[in-house]
Amino acid sequence: MLITVTGATGHLGRRIVHQLSKTLSPNQIRIGAHNPSKAAALMEAGFQVAHLDYQDPATLTPALRDHHQTYLLSQSTSLPMTELAAIMTKVSGHQIGYQPVSVAEFARLYREEGDGDELASMYQAGAMGLLSGTSDDFWTITGHAPTSMADFLAANYRPK
Incomplete structure (x- = not known):
């Protein structure tokens, strides 16, 4: 395998x-x-x-x-960016919005952190619909459901 x-x-x-x-x-x-x-x-x-x-x-x-x-290891539901922004707003206590930008602009925004091109590739994949798939494969492989995005962010968000 x-x-x-x-x-x-x-x-x-x-x-x-x-x-x-x-x-x-x-x-x-x-x-x-x-x-x-x-x-x-x-x-x-x-x-x-x-x-x-x-x-x-x-x-x-x-x-x-x-x-x-x-296998597609994903959550059981696909969340649009606006829903993710709402979850992040709730978890962080700060208003988080979402405004689509071009792939080039996205890369520029994150380039200072050293991940601009890599994150832009993922952003492009999302725009192409390649990250919207869902499945029960995580359950099949691990025997339990994946952590929801809201629960993951609540457990791992660390304000600076």
């Missing part, structure tokens, strides 16, 4: 790889990364690394091919 973890160099992706590594060997886990240089340490640890860029669908097929089973 070979499992490809997309976004594996990001905050959540790294945690998923860490958890999978407790039961699978590195040669059973493929690291999907927008920026493969961020996965150098994982490659040195024996993981396969594949370039995945949601803005360039040609990078998706090679990295995801040859899988006999595909």
